Amino acid sequence: MKVQTIDGHEADLPQTVLDSFKMGLKGPLLLPGDAGYEESRTVWNAMIDRKPALIMRCLGIADIISCVRFAHDQRLLLCIKGGGHNIAGLATADGSLMLDLSLMRGVWVDAEQKVAHAQAGCLLGDLDRETQVHGLATVLGFVSMTGIAGLTLGGGFGYLTRRWGWTTDNVxxxxxxxxxxRLVRATEEENPDLFWGLRGGGGNFGVVTGIDYMLHPVGPEVVGGIVAWPASEAAEVLNLYRTLAREAPQELTLVTLMRPAPPAPWLPKEIHGKLIVAILACHSGKIEDGEKAVSAIKSFGTPIGDVLVRRPYAQLQTLLDGTQPKGRRYYWKSEYLPGIEPKLCEKFIAHSEKIRSPHSAMILFQIEGALNRVEDNHSPVGNRDARYVLNIGGAWEHEVDDTANINWAREAWNDLKEFSTGGTYINFLTRDEGRERMEAALGKNLSRLSEIKSKWDPENFFRTNRNIQ
Ligand SMILES: Cc1cc2nc3c(=O)[nH]c(=O)nc-3n(C[C@H](O)[C@H](O)[C@H](O)COP(=O)(O)OP(=O)(O)OC[C@H]3O[C@@H](n4cnc5c(N)ncnc54)[C@H](O)[C@@H]3O)c2cc1C
Structure with missing residues (x-):
């Protein structure tokens, strides 16, 4: 069998070597043509189309150790797939041995200590589901099918970021x-350099098999959801967003977006496909406070849809899932913002009006709060001056539309990047964003990451990631 080596060469892997490797495994090892290979090799972004030589669906830490040892001995290129949601397709590589962790989705909650241990193949929804049994949660993202490992190793933000910081601040x-x-433990006390590096440095130092998160009391019910208006009211709605976001208590997180209306049942049929503006909210404090806090949104202008209500937190965490299916073509541009100026809102509306596909969106996420109160070098995720995230999200169905949609996103970004802090989110970088953008994401913390990399992975064995040299 032809495989890709770590040095970028093609090599032959003898059948006898493969057979003896297989004997030491518990989970299934998939080859092209095997049932499940296609599902396993594909990732969320259909722009990425790569074929690993071997896919190991690991069934525990022992399988992971066997694979790392085998890949190391054979000088095989190794890649690691958590939730497969990285837009740049970092989870997969042609000719590689892919570790698919999707069979490792166990979660154990210690409600008294407010700690959860999650296996690295968990999706966000797996963790929320188990922690919410106890009315607890940690900071996770907005789409429940995203993998916890990639999200956490790159930083992580969501509705609870304003209260408790980046996801990684909660590890x-x-x-x-x-x-x-070797299986090692990384905490503040054990291997603290490795622990520091893992909280923003991605999969550069090893295969993470499990993550322990601090939990906080959340829900199980919150006030959350979305209110939408026609795009003709965009200027007023964005102005409302700016004002409310500036004054919002940290229990309240506000997100605004513009996009063609999806065919969702809560939006009238005649508006489907037409440009809308919306505010997405989550108030994770007392229900009465939440209802009061969102009343200014619900009573504003003439909404065309309103599902901003009291609901289970775990349900709110799945609200956007339907808009982000696996298998579409995606291209993003993102920046951190120090605030939202009126001029930015004007440009935000202008570029939303030029959207080329029914699935694309422009989004502003509010993240200011706890993360700004920590030193920049607390962990490599840094960016402690970020108060909002701008995401220009291109999404479409067919390859023939690639150029038009990519150009739309790039033009919008070129026009809006003047409002950036200068920093960007490493987990939102596309595959055409190189060293310069990685530096923008990691800033001064990059040099310490290089030192840690040279100690823990001097050969650069883990290289299918945002690679630290
Ligand atoms: C629809 C969508 C919504 C999103 N929403 C948010 C959001 O709300 N907040 C947010 O912060 N981010 C968000 N993201 C970005 C997300 O954090 C990244 O895409 C992240 O990389 C996804 O992790 P994954 O495990 O699914 O990725 P994968 O593609 O599986 O992996 C990404 C990288 O992490 C490495 N990796 C994965 N597992 C391990 C492991 N166990 N050990 C070592 N390395 C590993 C991989 O090798 C790869 O380099 C979103 C992405 C998508 C597509």
């Missing part, structure tokens, strides 16, 4: 299989 320990196939 208290990780278990990691290193390049020499």
């Amino acid at each position: 208290i320990g990780m278990d990691v299989v290193t390049a020499d196939a």
